[in-house]
Amino acid sequence: MAGARMNKKLFGIGLIAVCVASFGWVRLLMIFSSYDVRPRLVSIDGLQSFSTYKDHDFEWYQKNCFGAMTEKLSISTLDDYVALWKRSSNPYCRNTYEKFSSIYAVNKVSGQIVVPETFQVKLLKWLGNNEELLKEAKLQFITTVYNQYTHESSIFNPLRSKRPGLTSDEDxxxxxxxxxxxxxxxxxxxxxxxxxxxxxxxxxxxxxxxxxxxxxxxxxxxxxxxxxxxxxxxxxxxxxxxxxxxxxxxxxxxxxxxxxxxxxxxxxxxxxxxxxxxxxxxxxxxxxxxxxxxxxxxxxxxxxxxxxxxxxxxxxxxxxxxxxxxxxxxxxxxxxxxxxxxxxxxxxxxxxxxxxxxxxxxxxxxxxxxxxxxxxxxxxxxxxxxxxxxxxxxxxxxxxxxxxxxxxxxxxxxxxxxxxxxxxxxxxxxxxxxxxxxxxxxxxxxxxxxxxxxHNLKQQKIQQQIEELQQQLEQQKQADPPCDGESEMCKLNEDAAKENGKEQEVKPPEKAGKEEAVKPPEKSGDAKELVKEVQHVQRR
Missing domain, CATH: 3.30.428.10 (HIT-like)
Known part of the structure; x- marks a missing residue:
């Protein structure tokens, strides 16, 4: 009897141990399936989320980090600014520079060309007949910016915007x-x-x-x-x-x-x-x-x-x-x-x-x-x-x-x-x-x-004007007045008919008294200008 009771106790203890072990394995399995188990170099508490907060604006950096520069900051002078940034004695400037240099690498090189007289006229035309740009063309500077993490690389040479074929004459x-x-x-x-x-x-x-x-x-x-x-x-x-x-x-x-x-x-x-x-x-x-x-x-x-x-x-x-x-x-x-x-x-x-x-x-x-x-x-x-x-x-x-x-x-x-x-x-x-x-x-x-x-007030005013104009045109369309043969509206209708391949004969009305004569729409030129202005303002 004593042995049987001992066996029951051992069985109970073993069952509990199996349940605990099973729970542990199940929990471990859930952890592996639900969590990223890659090794971390810092703790989760040390991770920082994205923020748009800025300690200082550009004017502060201009004064404290780039104060010695006299040239305007541009892609052409970026390498000079970065070099000055690196030498700054301001701790905050140095800290921000280290962030910049850990992400970006800036490189500037030059390239020379020899322009024969037979080609110079055409090259000058491409450059807008600008002699200064011609000098720049003979000694060009190319700036490359490389992102060391995303591996994006961009090449800047302002003169390349003057290449033929990059613009269009069509409105x-x-x-x-x-x-x-x-x-x-x-x-x-x-x-x-x-x-x-x-x-x-x-x-x-x-x-x-x-x-x-x-x-x-x-x-x-x-x-x-x-x-x-x-x-x-x-x-x-x-x-x-x-x-x-x-x-x-x-x-x-x-x-x-x-x-x-x-x-x-x-x-x-x-x-x-x-x-x-x-x-x-x-x-x-x-x-x-x-x-x-x-x-x-x-x-x-x-x-x-x-x-x-x-x-x-x-x-x-x-x-x-x-x-x-x-x-x-x-x-x-x-x-x-x-x-x-x-x-x-x-x-x-x-x-x-x-x-x-x-x-x-x-x-x-x-x-x-x-x-x-x-x-x-x-x-x-x-x-x-x-x-x-x-x-x-x-x-x-x-x-x-x-x-x-x-x-x-x-x-x-x-x-x-x-x-x-x-x-x-x-x-x-x-x-x-x-x-x-x-x-x-x-x-x-x-x-x-x-x-x-x-700008918004002007847009509202223009929108109101165009709505009024559309109502006037709709009323005119419903009235369908005859043409006098010489009004601008008749000529536009005639041109539209020709363009659609459905030229129609536009007959002037029979002569009538002065009071019955059909008048062309007033201020048609103003209406055209209004439509143009509306199209421009609506885009804004």
Whole structure:
């Protein structure tokens, strides 16, 4: 009996031990499946999250770090500024320089050419008959900026912007208006309810925008988000923020249905010059279940490596800080924009925020408006990458902020591609100095972010005038008055009929009394000018 009781006790103890061991193994299995088990060089408590906070502005750096420099800061003088920065005795300046030098390497070289007299006339023509530029052409300076973590490399030589074929003589504004009018007649996206596909869960729709499934997918969940208006450049801040919010709702809808899809992407190309298949403004939105797409995944991994090698410091925070030290940033609320010094192409702006919030969207909108309204650059491409929707691992160095990168693509009327073998397989050839780009973005933010600014009041007034004009034209159309054969309106109608191959005979009315004579529309010239002004203001 005593032995039996002992066996029961041993059995109970053994059962408890087995349960404890099983629980431990199950818990260990859960840890391995749910957490990132890679070795860490710093503790989780030592990791720093992204922040747009800046200790000092550019004026402070200019005074305390670059005070001895007399030349204006530009890509051509960047190497001199960096050398002075390195020698600064100010501890904070030295600390910021170490961050810059750990990320970037700047190299400047020169190259000489001999210009025979038989070629000099043509070269001078390309250079705008500027003798000073001809001297610069004979001894050129090329600056290369290399990112030692992302391995992005950009080559700057301002003279390369003078190469033949980079500009177009065709009027871009007329081209845009004609293209918009021509494509609106048979636009699939304008009739999205009948001429676009839907996702299995339907559409996400709001007042100004709507989604459609992409008929030719590049991921399992791949859709379009589009404006409900057709013109590629005429959209307001309200419409734009609505457009972005619709994209965010689509991301969350997909993620709610399928939790493994958690890496959001948004791509937008404006106009055929930037490879847009439809003139109607729209963006590609997609979610991936494994990782971000190529280049962004590479940048994410670069940020992780930077954190591992710098005691958990945040790569993107330091990236923003060194650009700010060079006067290459502007801020709107919780979002910041950088004139990136390793751009993919001309005018690149790199916008960051901890989350995809309204400030982030507004700053992007003001950047786009600066391109369209201030620089008259109508073709552009952008890519947006957002933080992982629901992390399945513990916090790590690879946590990215909300990021959007946008570049211009050259004149929309030019048939020449802005991408060459150098950009595809080597480094980026950039013709525009980032130090000149940031001023346009700053001005755009200041002028467009103020409610009821002078610009907004003018826009409201012009919009009211165009509505009145449209009502007058509609009333005139309904009245359908006969032509007198010589009025400007009759001549326009006759030209339009000829152009459509349907020339019609326009007969003047029979002679009537002075009171019955048909008068041409008053101030037709003013109406034309008003329409032109409206088209210009609406773009703003």
């Amino acid at each position: 871009a504004d007329s081209y845009i208006e004609e293209l918009s009018s021509k494509t609106e007649k048979n636009c699939d996206l304008c009739e999205y309810k009948y001429k676009t596909a839907e996702d299995t869960f339907g559409r996400i729709e709001s007042e100004h925008s709507v989604t459609a499934a992409n008929a030719f997918k590049y991921d399992s969940y791949h859709a379009l988000v589009m404006f409900k208006t057709h013109h590629p450049l005429l959209f307001s801040e309200e419409q734009f923020v609505d457009f972005m919010n619709t994209a965010m709702k689509w991301f969350m809808k997909v993620h709610t249905m399928d939790k493994q899809y958690r890496f959001p992407h948004l791509m937008w190309d404006s106009l055929p010059k930037a490879s847009a298949s439809q003139v109607h403004p729209h963006a590609q939105i997609s979610l991936n279940s494994i990782r971000y797409y190529g280049l962004m995944e590479h940048i994410k991994q670069a940020g992780m490596r930077y954190g591992q090698e710098h005691d958990g410091q945040n790569y993107f925070s330091h990236l923003l800080q060194v650009h700010s030290a060079l006067g290459l940033t502007t801020t709107l609320g919780n979002a910041s924009a950088m004139a990136y010094i390793t751009p993919k192409k001309d005018h690149e702006i790199f916008i960051v925020s901890k989350t995809p919030n309204t400030d982030f969207f507004r700053l992007l909108y003001y950047t786009i408006r600066a391109f369209i309204d201030d620089l008259h650059l109508y073709a552009w491409s952008l890519a947006m990458f957002l933080p992982e929707l629901e992390p399945w691992s513990t916090p790590d160095y690879d946590d990215i902020p909300a990021i959007v990168r946008i570049i211009t693509r050259g004149p929309p009327t030019s048939s020449r591609s802005d991408i060459s073998g150098l950009e595809l397989f080597g480094a980026s050839n950039v013709n525009i100095d980032p130090f000149s780009v940031i001023q346009h973005i700053e001005n755009s933010v200041k002028s467009r972010s103020q409610p009821q600014s002078e």
